[in-house]
Amino acid sequence: MKNYIQAEEWNIIEEGFDPHLNKISESLFSLGNGRMGQRANFEESYSGDTLQGNYVAGVYYPDKTRVGWWKNGYPEYFAKVLNAANWMGLGIRLDGEELDLNLCKVTGFKRILNMKEGYLERSFNAELASGKQISVTAKRFFSIANDEIAALHYQLTALNFSGKLELTSFIDGDVKNQDSNYDEKFWDEVGRTQNDSGSYLTMRTKKTDFDVVTGVKTLVFTKAGQSQLSADTAVKDKYLAELTAVDLTAGEAVDIYKIATNLSSQNYDSAELTTSATAVLEAAVLKGFTALLEEQAAAWATKWEEGDIIIEGDVAAQQAIRFNIFQLNQTYTGKDARLNIGPKGFTGEKYGGSTYWDTEAYCIPFYLSTAPQEVSKNLLVYRYKHLEKAIENAQKLGFDKGAALYPMVTMNGEECHNEWEITFEEIHRNGAIAFAIFNYIRYTGDQSYLKEYGLEVLIGIARFWKQRVNWSEARQQYVMLGVTGPNEYENNVNNNWYTSTLAAWCLKYAVEATEIVKAEDPARYQEIAGKVNLEEAQEFADWKAVSENIYLPYDEEKGIFLQQDGFLDKEQTLVSELPASQRPINQKWSWDRILRSCFIKQADVLQGMYFFEDDYDMESLRRNFDFYESRTVHESSLSPCVHSILAAKLNDGEKAYEFYLRTSRLDLDDYNNDTEDGLHITSMAGTWMSIVEGFAGMRVRNNQLSFSPFLPEQWNSFSFNIGFRGVQLKIKVTRDDITIVNPAKTMMDINIFNQLHSVPAGETVIAWKGMAV
Known part of the structure; x- marks a missing residue:
């Protein structure tokens, strides 16, 4: 756990430069606007440890799956959101000496992420090997008022010398992903233009043929006036630069502005990309940096008016919730139903930037309450548009008759996760998507969603569950064999309670949803039934039989639902007995040891009790919570929020607050020693849930909002x-x-x-x- 970020209500503040923390800070201070984003890399050169990252939403590459052995049904590729062209680069030489914070003495270093107005500011003093001293202040933002624009202002002042500043302002498209196979680079250059309006570099992805043009206009001002830049005549592949040299006078500032645009062939004709980028960039330059920043502040004011949470009496908690809300709004705006929410957003490359079940289970509630209805609806429409691919995914595994298995990881609807125990077995993701449809309708009252989109998805999911179970003669019940539940520290188990409970609910809900559409719009029902070849009488009978007769493991003596068959055969050690030196166990133990232990990565049984809480009385919830919480190591970012909500329901204020603080400051304090890879964006929605569903006790029942709040002792x-x-x-x-x-x-x-x-x-x-x- 790190503790170097200062507590402040509206700002994330780092004072002092520690190279060992730099990659963590690059994640924490990331910026984005739903369409594109960037890690908090330095504008100037940096030869120290860094993860360069610039990302454009929806642009991906199907990197070849690498495994030592192959199984039928395995995905051919692992989709990756790509590290894209670096538009903000500044090469700075002072009398021939390069500015590099890894090679000079740095003092007065400070980074501030202003969440209220949506910009990153950095300042420092540097002393070069020659003894020359400079002061730098840099400010940049990604506009949410115009999601095709980003901008920066870099101000440099010579402190103890006068001399020559040689400036190279560049776009660098010669980049690669950190985890690319064999260090392969995924981009080819297909166009370049430099003229009075700016520099434009067009790159094309291999295989997927996405075109992205990055356009930049650089402006340099000294006390004497504006400096002219000239094109760099030393042509390099995938790289464009402009050069200028200005005289530095001690005590006088040089102001460098870069205004940038990224446009992709997703939204523009490839042949018109440069022309379109020129128009976007010229309009932004005409407004100027200050006006663009004012628009940014106004747009963020609207966001905060809709979704802020104010905590009085606890600065660390206040900072944390705003940080989480800020990052969620930077990641997804809901403007484009083709886009979704990657677990790292625009802050890193881990997990490929693809869509997981996290969106439906954790993010939908946040956007339902804090954004226009269309935003959460677009997240569901995204899955509807991938229904045919989900049916294809199921067919690859041997399912038929329209059964749909949504992917664990995807960019275009195809499964692209390359771990067998996840790809084939973590099938509860199907249930999360069905539950999100139910949750959306429950919250919005938009029953028409069923006949427009939802029913077809629910039928496909129900068909999958029907085929995925089998009848056990020994038990005289249906069983679910060979699955992995949310607790990924258990693989290939039988009768995971959460998965089976969710499957039974999905089957019931599919019948209910069909009956609703049939009653409200018979013509539409007939259209859907014909399209999906629904054999209502037989299929409904099958679905009801499974849902009413599925085996759900339960221990009578302890009065708890068993996470899966044989869970109590494990040695029942408590987390409190684990030495601190052994944690996190996923970094200290062998996988064999983890699988044989009773320790739980994240909420599993408790995830199901959270979803379907009205089905369980308080005593049952308390028994299961006490049993499973004491065995949960919370080594998934998705775990603490569910525990916080349930603890609040049980009036355990101490635990509810403890888990809230852990989920809300997971990245700020680097609880799991992995923030340097990027932030846990999807779990950040769980932070919001911890307050609104946990401390405020908000629910929707009988088409009404319901609250049962309590106030943590630490808050006023x-x-x-x-x-x-x-x-x-x-x-x-x-x-x-x-x-x-x-x-x-x-x-x-x-x-x-x-x-x-x-x-x-x-x-x-x-x-x-x-x-x-």
């Missing part, structure tokens, strides 16, 4: 906004009461501590322990 109050069915409510929880402001023009009925309150249009209701004041 917390407040947040919730968008629900067209109304933006303001909620505040204090030690004594809960305040609900309804600014809408319609009345809203809300359940507080199991008592119904009507909140009139434009008015405020204050409740305390369920009693109106």
Whole structure:
């Protein structure tokens, strides 16, 4: 665990430069706008340890799967979001001496990620080997007001000398991914242009043929006026540069501006890319850096108005939740249904940047409440558009008749995960997608989604579950063999309780959804039934038989659901008995030892109890929570939030707060020693859930919002906004009461501590322990 980030409500602050922490900071200070993003690499040269990263959403490469052996049904490739052209590069030489923070004395170093206005600022003093001293302040941002634009301002001042600054402003497309096979590079240069409007480098991905043009306009100003740049005549492949030399006078600043655009053939005709980039860039340059930054601040003000959470009395908790919300909004904006949320967003390359089940299980609730309805709907439409690929994925594994298995990892709907125990066995992802459809409709009331998109997906998923189980003569029940549950420290187990519970629910919900569409729009039902060849009578009978007769392991003596068959055969050691020197076990133990232990990577049984909490009484929840929590090492970023929510429901404030702080500061404090690879974007939505569903106890029941809040001892109050069915409510929880402001023009009925309150249009209701004041 690291502890070098200063606690501050609106800013992430690092003071002092430690090269050993640099890659962690590159992740923490990353920027993005939903369309493109970048790690917090330095503008100037840096020869120290770094992970260069610039990314364009939706652009990927199918890197060949590498395994020592092959199995039928294995994916041919592992899709990777690509490290793209570096647009911000500045080569700086002072009287012939290069500025490189790895080779000079650095003092006064400070990085500030301003989350309120959406920019990164860095400042430092450097003393070169010659004794020359300079001061630098750099500011940059990726515009969410115009997601095709990014910009930076780099100001350099000579402190103790006058001399010559030689500047090279470049675009470098000669890049590779950190984990590329055999260090292969995935881009070819297909075009370059330099003129008065800027420099434009067009790169094309191998195999997938995505074209991306990176355009940059560089402006340099001294006290004497604007300096002219000239094209670098030393032509290098995949590289464009402009050069200038200016006189430095001690105490006087040189201001360097770079305004950039990235456009891809996803959104523009390849033949028109440079022309389009020129128009975008010229318009941005005409506005200027200051005006663009003002637009950025205004756009972020709107984001915060919709989705901020305010915590009084706990600065570390306040900083953490805003950091998580900030990164989620940088990663996904919902403007494009072809895009989804990669586990690392624009902050790193681990996991390939592809889509996982995390989106449906963790991110959907956040966007439902903090963004327009279309945003979460687009996340579901993304899966609908991949339905045919999901059916193909199932066919590769031997399933038929329209059974659909959604991929564990994907860019275009095809499975591209290269670990057999995940690819073939972690099939609970199917259930998360079905549950997200249910959750979306429950929250929005948009029942029409079923007939537009959802029902076809639910039928495909139900067909998969029907074929995936088999009848056990010994048990006289259906069983689910050879699966991996959310706890990936168990592979190839039989009857994982969570997977089987989710499968049974999916089968029931598919029948219910079909009946709803059939009743509300018979013509559409007939259209869907014909399209998917639904044999209603037989298939419904089969689905009901499985859902009502599936085996769910349970231990009568302990009164707990068993994670899977044989779980109690393991030596039952508690996490509290693990020496600190042995953790994290995924970095200290052999895989064989992990698989034979009872230790749990993340919520598994408890994940199911979180999804279907209304099916279990408090005592059952408490028994299972106490049993499994004490055996969970939380070495998945997705784990602490579920435990926090359940602990809050059980009125265990100490544990709820402990898990909230762990999930919210997972990256800021580098709990799992892996932040340098990139941030855990999808789990950040779980941080929001920990507060809103945990501490505030928000649920949707009977088409109404329900709250059962409590306040952690460390906080004086917390407040947040919730968008629900067209109304933006303001909620505040204090030690004594809960305040609900309804600014809408319609009345809203809300359940507080199991008592119904009507909140009139434009008015405020204050409740305390369920009693109106």
